[in-house]
Amino acid sequence: MTFLADPPTDRLAALELELRRYRELFEASAEGLYRIDYEPPVSVDLPVDEQVARLLASGRAAVANPALARMYGFTSPEELIGLAVADFLDAESPTTRATLEAFVRQGHRIEGFETEGRDRSGRARCFLNAASGIVENGCLVSIWGSQRDLTEEKRTLERLRSSEERFARAFELNPGAISISRLEDGVFVDVNRAFAETIGLPREQLIGRSGHELNLWATPEEREKVVRLVRLKGFARRVPARVRNASGELRRAQISAMPIEIEGRACLLVLAEDVSEIERATEALRRSEALFRAAADGSLDAFFVLEAVRDAGERIVDFSFVDLNCRGERFIGRERSEVIGARLCQLLPVNRQRGYFQRYVQVLETGRVLEEEFLVSSPGQRERWLRHQVVPLEDGVAIWTRDVTERRQAAEERRRLELGVQNAQRLESLGVLAGGVAHDFNNLLTGIQGYADLARRKAGTASPVAPLLEEILLGVRRAADLTQKMLAFAGGGQLDLEWVALNEAVSEMVELVQVGFPERCRLELALARPGPGLEADPTQLRQVALNLIMNATEALGAEGGSVVVTTGETTCDGARLERSVLGRERDEGRYAFLRVADEGCGMSEEVRHRIFDPFFSTKFTGRGLGMAAVLGIVRAHRGAIEIDSAPGQGSVVTVLLPLAMRPARAGA
Template sequence: MQLRNKSAAPNTNPEIDRLLKIEQRYTAFVNNSSDGVWCFETDHPLPIALPEAKIIRNILDKGILVDCNLAFAKMHQHNSVNDLIGTPLHSFISSSEPQTRMILKNFIRGGFRLNNIEYRHPSKTGPERVYILNLYGILENDCLVQAWGIQRDITNQYRAQEKLKKSENRYRNIFDYAFDAILIESLDGQIFAVNKRATEMLGYSQAEFLNMTIHQLIPEDFKAKLPNLTDRLKAEGVVVFQAQNRHKNGHLIDVEICTKLLSEEEHNLAQVFVRDISQQKFFQEQIQSLSAQIEQFSRISADIITITDEKELFQRISNAIVEISDFSRVLFYTFKDTPPYRVILGHVGLSAAALSRISKADAPREKYLTLFEKGRRLGNQSCYIPHTMKHLVGQYAVDYGKREYSAQTGGWHREDNLLVAMKNKSGELIGMISLDDSKSGLRPNDETVRPLELFANHISQILHLKQLEEERHKIEEQFQQSEKLRALGEMAGGVAHDFNNVLSAILGRAQLLKRDVNDPEMIHGLEIIEKAAMDGAATVRRIQEFTRLRKDQDFNVISINEIIRDSIKYTQTRWKSDADERGIKYSIKTDFQTEPLVLANGSEMREVFTNIILNAIEAMPAGGLITCQTVTMNETVHVIIRDTGCGMDSRTLKRIFDPFFTTKGVKGTGLGLSVSFGIIHRHNGTIDISSEPGEGTTVSISLPRYSQKQPRVQEESRKRPRTITTGLSAKILVVDDEEDPRILLKDILEMYQYQVLTAESGAAALEILEKEPDIRIIFSDLGMPDMSGWELSKAIKSRFPESIVVFITGWGTQLNQKRLSECGVEHVIAKPFQVDQIKNLVLDYVHLTGRG
């Protein structure tokens, strides 16, 4: 690069020699610089008084590059300055680019000076390059005669900054969407940053947090511990403790706090993780409360409650009643809401046959309340039923006494009966003590029943104690099961999403390839791949069932009796055809009340009952009886399915709903009852299983009864597809930050002659929509950096309300329908999807006048 073209003739003037040496040094410096240096001139000086647009046009049309260094040449993919010197500016700078004109405008308006302007230039060998430019104009006689430019390639620095921004955004997403509240504070308590969970948990906005100190969240009685806490934090680096935080509305929240110093460089800042443990505390306090009640009642019934075997305990109670009373036969039981309505706990003087008959007879609580109304009341909670009123009792519900008595006034008759009620603290009837065969032969009176009533209250306390124990165990089991499923659900949610994405690529590509091949063997191989992908999708759905991740509710009003009949019919091959071939006899009996209606998904409920029936058949290898019964009580429909199979021990029973637990060896998946558990809970119901080895198994299911106030169908607020009329081909936009699924969907749509545009981000999608306003269908992924599918859908609906947004996502049925509606999402296709799903969906929305 020569700053001036001088003659090579020697100079004898010392001043000229000095200037030439300076020029040579500057020339060497410029030529060796890594910054690009260049100079342009026009064919004649440009008066600076000319209009701005005219100066720009002259520069772009008539500007010539008259000088540059090698660094500048290489920036424009040339290895020699001679390749560029003498070329018009417009040959390597686009005159139509808005960026070029903006730079020249700023150059003119800055007095023909321009400093540190950033611009982008396309590269022939790769992505566009980013430069910083300084431009300096040479003015003579109010005319621009030359302009010198110095530019530096900052592409690598720019890309590093972009990468840092993306990393920062990822951190921000983790920070904002963490399950725990996170606060950044100084050691003196000033809050500098909080995540979204903190605002949800404590009720303050982010702006309010930033004007607060951590001390304002802590109750007064805990503040005294803070100085010690600060010292510990400085010494240990991390401190974990439990405390309470004050919500904006004033109430206190039990929390676990983990405080950690950020780094040695930022030793005055701490990161605080706050976890809401209110529910955990609630369970712990409830368990402690129940334990305290159990301890209290244990002291009252110290004599009997020391017996650990329940059967022995109730037998001792029965023997004690006989010992302290005037009666030699006793039967005591509690009531339940489902047939046969009584649970017999203890007895004395009854034969096995009589006990079996009584235990199967329906005798609901209401029947005994009627007996108390019509019988002869004694004491506070007793009733004498003379043999003259025995028609009120029912012959199957009782076994009459065996002793014969002589007829006498005020005497006891063999068919007389005394009932002593057992009540809870609220005075509700919970059970009954039934007595006969008087030892004295006399009828009871108020005085003779008093000891029995005292003992009945004592038994009620024991039963209450047992109930508290059961509730405590149930709460602990529910808590453990909830924690287990929560942890499994968090893991399974991500696995299901990622697995669905993988399956979508496999299934989509296999189905596309099938359309392009004719070789039968190749087609057969692709069909195997397709089936494997569909089987994998079914496995993901089962995972979503037992972890209760699904949120879609395709519910209709159905008859639970009809669903059970369907399940019996579907399993007929197992319990009838196959069994007959093997010489085994199975019977299935139904005992249905008036058609009980529930709001449910019929297919899912059939799966539940089919699982239960098949399990019952497996438990009866030599044949047996299955009884299916339905009962409606108040607002609940009860389904009871019993079998006469081998039963289960308590150890097996505890694990019966655990995913992948099976007693069938390699034949079982261990998912049947886990899936059933998820289905029933998704229907706001409960499922319970009771069993004893050798005594068969009873499955009890409770579901909310359908009320006329409920809508007959609760669907995903489906809308009738809106028709779009286009020309010969519909224009569709596909948005996904991952290239493979984006290209797959593009290939599928283009196969059906649709015009398809793609975008790798939400921002890019909005830019395309601004330029292509005739796009009406947008397929979008959900989880994308910078702008999620939710945010993109909202933005599209606000700017282009007629557009149709369809989510294609691996999260599938886990999406909340209310949020989908709020964000304007018309449809959701769960991955993995089939090619025909895409085709049919587009055809639903697009009405074509030609081929599409």
């Protein structure tokens, strides 16, 4: 009998050391290492398709290192143990099946094949693999393999490919003339379509030849200057140069360049901008601006160009000065250097205070030209009338301003003279008319009065007609009195002045008017309490009220409406009197007013200007004396008249008469 001795202790120790080293190498490897066991084993005699199906179905991970666990998103290799092959590989992927078929056909060995799978979170991964099968008794029992994660490398390559593709597309489609040439000799490596079109040669005739050979540079020194700047600064930007095209024409260009490396060779990436047309246009613009400046400075108008200043929400908050002419400098009293770039409303706050700024904004937003005249007054300076025209620009406005004070003053003086002549003619016409009417009317009244007196005497006081005859005589006396008063206001006759309570005079006239007032019309009173008093001729004052009320009633037409009679006191300053009829001749102060408002058809501007003309009437049956009489009476009483009316919006006529204190009673 023979006995085998146990291995020596040192041999076991060496073996354990070797195993530990392999384990450390296995654990520390950057590549994923694994072993897949098959239970039951897969017969190598089965058809290829059947073997592939069993390789995917029955294999499970038996050994894995940390690198493999990290590739699939696990924290430790133990989490992989027991997982099926289908958990690592995409079983439906054609790449996976093709790889496994190659593995079987190559004797259950394969190297350098790529597989596709997903990590623990479902993200797609790509791996480079090597695998070797362990075959025992005609069956595959295990596969040892290694794999490297190619996912980021693939992504980097794809980004690089995409970047190169984008660069090539941008290079070719860029409208600028771009070329790539060798740094040392200027031989073209590539050019884009725009460069070929600019030079006038096909791409094939440019590549492989230098700019010097093609005689593209006006002088060699111009290219050398670009190269020198690139070597010194690392770039060249908009260097002026002259470039010759295929037809021999010299074009002005601006050259920008930077160094790049292609296949280990230093090259220049060059962008050439043809500025010939731009320079010609710039010169034409310079000449045009010089002509414009000469015309602007020679203009009689102050001229300004303003640019809109906007906030973050694109709302216009101010304008800034872009340009102005010499007269503009004098107009605002500042030098051009002080004005350019300044904010309009900061430099001249009056523009915001008086609403000019908002009108400029409206011009820019609507695109409509604004023309207007307005009054400007400053402390210590005389009032000036200005006329300006505001024209919209792309993002601003242009303003022409002219002082029209003298023209307006001349026109106003002419208007006053014409008005004076018209008033004199009107009064003369009224005087002639009133004299004729009064003469004939007095003759008629004399007859009526004589026969009425005779009838009253014959009838006696006991007769039932006596009161009626008395009323006739009373009416005759009033008519005669009215005739005399017509002569007074129209011909400048004497007024019978006395203190009159305006409310009482108006009320008396309203009582008479209401007797024959149309049913379709409403007469409303709004009399101030206590009412104002004035020194006036009561008969003529009632005549004013009558004429205004009758005019207002007739303006209502067939539709009817309201006539409102208002009295009160008011303060009139110079500006208000200036706007009124006869107001220029009156003093500022307190006035009584009689106002008659209607809801009628209103008046056009032309009618308002002629309303006081003698014999002017808009009514077919009118005589045109009612408002002329009102004007004469108001003038005689040192008053004024305000008219506010527009077509379709009714009319408001306000008579202003000087207030007067009631005289103290005798013995009081």
